[in-house]
Amino acid sequence: MSLLDYFSKDVDKRTKFMFSTIAPIYARVDHSLIKGYQKSIDAVENEIDIKDKSVLDIGTGTGAWAMKFIQKGASKVCGIDLSEKILKSGREKHPEITFKIGNAEDLKDFSDNSYDIVTASFVIHGVKADRRAKILSEMKRISKKYVILHDFVGKTHFFVRFLEFIERSDYKNFKKHFCKEFMKKFSKTKKIASDYGSGIYIGEK
Numbered sequence: 791m792s793l794l795d796y797f798s799k800d801v802d803k804r805t806k807f808m809f810s811t812i813a814p815i816y817a818r819v820d821h822s823l824i825k826g827y828q829k830s831i832d833a834v835e836n837e838i839d840i841k842d843k844s845v846l847d848i849g850t851g852t853g854a855w856a857m858k859f860i861q862k863g864a865s866k867v868c869g870i871d872l873s874e875k876i877l878k879s880g881r882e883k884h885p886e887i888t889f890k891i892g893n894a895e896d897l898k899d900f901s902d903n904s905y906d907i908v909t910a911s912f913v914i915h916g917v918k919a920d921r922r923a924k925i926l927s928e929m930k931r932i933s934k935k936y937v938i939l940h941d942f943v944g945k946t947h948f949f950v951r952f953l954e955f956i957e958r959s960d961y962k963n964f965k966k967h968f969c970k971e972f973m974k975k976f977s978k979t980k981k982i983a984s985d986y987g988s989g990i991y992i993g994e995k
Contacts (some may be wrong), residue, residue: 824854827911830940830984831858837980837992838936840864843906846932848894848925849913853880853887855940859907860886868905870897895924900932908933911940912988915964919971922964926975926993935995941968943981943989 834840841863847856850869859867870892871877877889892899894913908929914922929937942965968991972979976993983989 824857827855827858830988830990831862833982833984833990834938835862845907845909846900846905848908848910848929850880850889851876853884853889855911856887857884895921895928897928897932902931903934904932906934907936907938909938914939915941915961916959918960919963919967922971930975930995933995937976937993939991940988941991942987943983944987
């Protein structure tokens with residue numbers, strides 16, 4: 791992996807490079823992220839009983855979002871990510887979680903209806919609409935009932951907008967169009983604002 795991967799037309803290569811590069815930073819701020827996610831996971835719990843549920847977390851990073859489900863009583867939590875380097879940090883910090891390498895658009899290792907909840911935190915905004923659709927389809931296929939996204943809702947802070955520019959994400963179009971994209975996939979949807987321009991999207995099969 792080299793700096794040239796950042797300039798690649800292959801989104802997966804760029805993503806692997808970005809998150810492998812910042813893996814040490816994620817490892818250091820993991821505990822702060824867990825604390826910062828509290829309001830968002832409380833919003834999920836107000837809508838869904840998490841206790842004793844199985845959870846698959848897409849693009850898990852070091853597992854900070856996945857850990858919130860553990861803390862709320864989930865029986866089994868598995869996190870997948872493209873970066874082995876960042877997963878290594880996750881395994882060291884959170885042995886309660888099963889970590890696996892995986893691509894969100896092709897989760898063939900997971901069977902239909904195999905997890906009660908399939909979730910992702912600040913993942914799906916990073917890719918174009920066609921790839922968002924593929925990821926949502928995979929999440930829906932694996933989920934028994936619920937797909938939960940923790941992502942942008944409302945105003946985005948300038949510094950975050952700068953980071954998204956560096957990441958070359960599609961967050962602007964995500965914010966404009968995602969609710970309609972989400973409603974096409976699920977019979978019942980709900981959006982709940984949380985803290986600092988984030989929130990929860992809940993889709994029910």
